Amino acid sequence: MTQRPVHSSMQPSIPAPAPFLRPTRALATVALMAGLTACGGGGSDSAVPAPPPPPPAPATTALKTTVVDGALEKAVVCLDKNSNGLCDAGEPTATTDAAGNATLNVPNEDLGKYAVLAMVGTDAIDADTGPVKTAFTLKAPADTTALVSPLTTLVETQRANTGSSTTDAAAAVQAQLGLSGSPMADFTQDSSADGKLAATLARLIVVTTQVQRNDTSGALGVDGKPLTTGQIDSVINIRLLQQLQTLATAVQDNPSLADPNTSMADKQASMETTARQVADASGLTAANVGVVAAAQAQTTTPEATTPTETSSLRWFSFTNASNFYIRAFEASAAQNTPDANGKRHFTEYRERVVNDVESPWMRPQVYWTGSAWFSCPTDFVHEVSNIGSTGETESLYCNAMRSRAKQSVRDISGLKMADIVSEIRSSPLLDSADGSFADWGPQPSQLPANATWPSGSTLAYRTVTDLGGTEYYLGNNANRATIPPANDPNNPDGNVWHSASLAEFVAWNAGDFASNVSTAQVHGNNARVLVTRRDYLKPDGSSAYKRYMVGFEPGGELRARFYECEGDTSQNRNATLFINGVSTCKVILVSNYSISAVGDAKVLRFSAEPTQLNVSNFQNYRLFVERGGITYLGYRDKQMVSYQQRLNKVAAEALLASLGLN
Numbered sequence: 001m002t003q004r005p006v007h008s009s010m011q012p013s014i015p016a017p018a019p020f021l022r023p024t025r026a027l028a029t030v031a032l033m034a035g036l037t038a039c040g041g042g043g044s045d046s047a048v049p050a051p052p053p054p055p056p057a058p059a060t061t062a063l064k065t066t067v068v069d070g071a072l073e074k075a076v077v078c079l080d081k082n083s084n085g086l087c088d089a090g091e092p093t094a095t096t097d098a099a100g101n102a103t104l105n106v107p108n109e110d111l112g113k114y115a116v117l118a119m120v121g122t123d124a125i126d127a128d129t130g131p132v133k134t135a136f137t138l139k140a141p142a143d144t145t146a147l148v149s150p151l152t153t154l155v156e157t158q159r160a161n162t163g164s165s166t167t168d169a170a171a172a173v174q175a176q177l178g179l180s181g182s183p184m185a186d187f188t189q190d191s192s193a194d195g196k197l198a199a200t201l202a203r204l205i206v207v208t209t210q211v212q213r214n215d216t217s218g219a220l221g222v223d224g225k226p227l228t229t230g231q232i233d234s235v236i237n238i239r240l241l242q243q244l245q246t247l248a249t250a251v252q253d254n255p256s257l258a259d260p261n262t263s264m265a266d267k268q269a270s271m272e273t274t275a276r277q278v279a280d281a282s283g284l285t286a287a288n289v290g291v292v293a294a295a296q297a298q299t300t301t302p303e304a305t306t307p308t309e310t311s312s313l314r315w316f317s318f319t320n321a322s323n324f325y326i327r328a329f330e331a332s333a334a335q336n337t338p339d340a341n342g343k344r345h346f347t348e349y350r351e352r353v354v355n356d357v358e359s360p361w362m363r364p365q366v367y368w369t370g371s372a373w374f375s376c377p378t379d380f381v382h383e384v385s386n387i388g389s390t391g392e393t394e395s396l397y398c399n400a401m402r403s404r405a406k407q408s409v410r411d412i413s414g415l416k417m418a419d420i421v422s423e424i425r426s427s428p429l430l431d432s433a434d435g436s437f438a439d440w441g442p443q444p445s446q447l448p449a450n451a452t453w454p455s456g457s458t459l460a461y462r463t464v465t466d467l468g469g470t471e472y473y474l475g476n477n478a479n480r481a482t483i484p485p486a487n488d489p490n491n492p493d494g495n496v497w498h499s500a501s502l503a504e505f506v507a508w509n510a511g512d513f514a515s516n517v518s519t520a521q522v523h524g525n526n527a528r529v530l531v532t533r534r535d536y537l538k539p540d541g542s543s544a545y546k547r548y549m550v551g552f553e554p555g556g557e558l559r560a561r562f563y564e565c566e567g568d569t570s571q572n573r574n575a576t577l578f579i580n581g582v583s584t585c586k587v588i589l590v591s592n593y594s595i596s597a598v599g600d601a602k603v604l605r606f607s608a609e610p611t612q613l614n615v616s617n618f619q620n621y622r623l624f625v626e627r628g629g630i631t632y633l634g635y636r637d638k639q640m641v642s643y644q645q646r647l648n649k650v651a652a653e654a655l656l657a658s659l660g661l662n
Helices: 027-040 149-163 166-177 195-215 229-241 246-252 268-282 287-298 416-424 502-510 649-658
Strands: 061-068 076-079 094-095 099-105 116-120 136-140 308-320 322-331 341-353 357-359 364-369 373-375 383-385 392-397 401-411 458-466 471-474 529-537 544-552 558-566 586-598 602-606 620-629 629-638 640-647
Touching: 061 076, 061 116, 061 383, 076 099, 099 401, 136 149, 136 195, 149 195, 149 229, 149 401, 149 458, 149 640, 166 246, 166 640, 195 229, 195 246, 195 268, 195 401, 229 246, 229 287, 246 268, 287 401, 287 629, 308 649, 322 373, 341 586, 416 649, 458 649, 471 620, 502 602, 502 620, 640 649
Parallel strands: none
Antiparallel strands: 061 099, 076 094, 076 116, 116 136, 308 322, 308 640, 322 341, 341 357, 341 383, 364 373, 364 471, 383 392, 392 401, 401 458, 458 640, 471 629, 529 544, 544 558, 558 586, 586 602, 602 620, 620 629
16 A cells, blocks of 8 residues: 655744843842942932832723623623633722623723633522522623623634634524524523523523533643633533534423523523533543643644645544545645745545445535536645634635634654544544544554654644535435426335426425325325434433424415424334324424525525524535436535644654554
8 A cells, every 4th residue: 555645834833932030129229239339329418319100000991791691690700811711810800790790990902802701600699590509601702792691602712713703703603503693692681582592592501511610620631730710611612612503402302491481490400401411412521621721722833934745634534454534635845835816725635445445535515616516526726825823724625615724733743652642532522524533543552552753743733614605515316306206106215216306396395294294295205305314312311313304385485394303213213203103293493495596506595494403513504406407405504613633744654654554
């Protein structure tokens, strides 16, 4: 097997120089005395000059803010000037009143520069649920400080970790949670069903955070030193960002939480059960929180000034030398030389081997670039901007998908190979494309016991924001929207079904089938339009699964009904949506839809979709795209955050060689 090049142009960060040493007060006094003696001073008649007046106090502005889950009393609020998640001495600080209000006297020069932090201790009181039993923190972006809440906390986490604006970060959180209003709004003042949904989600975020605070109590960093609560809270918030869809769906799955007429106090027991399930799903523990904290603490290194050939290993799964998968990005020295627009270029490399047989990689997505539908070839050359001193870069993938990334780099030269692989695998964060890092690479025991990384080996940590908005469809046969023969409409044999135009597809799937659905309509391929299916846990902890479908209303109103049906897990999941002979299908959303021309295609888009449709790593809206008379399942991506751990070329080649892949 030939050597597989893999890369990164990152270099280890250079330690900052030691701080300049200043003389102590005693030495300064001796110097002053010596100076006076040398000048003949010291007589009783000598005049001593008056000390200079103290500098005037800096001008300040009264910065008013309100802290809520319910209104939070006795929360300590501050301007977090060093971004450590703690209210430190010297930072403008205040304490909230019974309505959650506080005023910070902020030096004018600091206005709009730093996030506002609220430390909610066990002496605090929540107006909705009473005394706080487990401490937690909340925060708000520097440019939007009027409200500090669990939702603004996630917006600030999104903004800080992705380099996006507060506006973009708020839009991303809003879309992921399925909110109709802004997450920066005060939901405690909104008595509508949407306001109560936002309040319920906010409360679930707090209770989940409290559960994870307890789960990670006493956590140590990778250096063996205790982590601060600020470091732990930062990791909890980062993981919650990837669970927004899980949080939203958990509320919808629980009748008590979803009921807008149930008080927050009465929801508390269900909150605690659901929060435990969400926390368990996060995979975050005292044993691995330090891995994420260490990644956050790494410094950023700008690109090398001299372009060279590079590779970076984004993903690697390994069973043995006959069964493995590699995903890497590669660039020649010429591709790493910025063009006239300051852009560099790279290609993607994937190799999947199953039982010693390589499976050819085909990219099924067909992207709308803004001017044409583009079937992106596997050897396509993508573009990316330079990584600057802040570690930020932007890329354009397949002429369609835009993303922003922040990167920091760790020098792993000389460290044990098995130890670093263990760290990578223990990360609770997710790569949106490839999933859980628990599946990354080989088992550490498969590596040579004493193998170390060679000089020049680095591990890059990347926080990637897929900016969303990209529309595409899956052009393979499995994703065609088909209908049965007209003379045999209930035939469950998908082999006799045929491709349909968009008009034929909508006409076949017209009508309401919730109240009087028949076995034939939901059996196998006759399940109208299957949008997705998912496993979930009931409030009692038992497993179940749900199936989602959509039907189009006949006539000219262009409306669609989304249905949620609970399957009987004791039977084939594709075979029935009946429990004890009764259909479980119900309408959960009525939405308008539109059909418009996009290039040489027709695209059907829904004006709204149920939150429950997105529970996987990929977060997107559903489309149906007709090209050449054939309708395909399509998507429009939401903005979302992904995490990557990449080995550079030196490290990747050493790892592959140690496993016999050279």
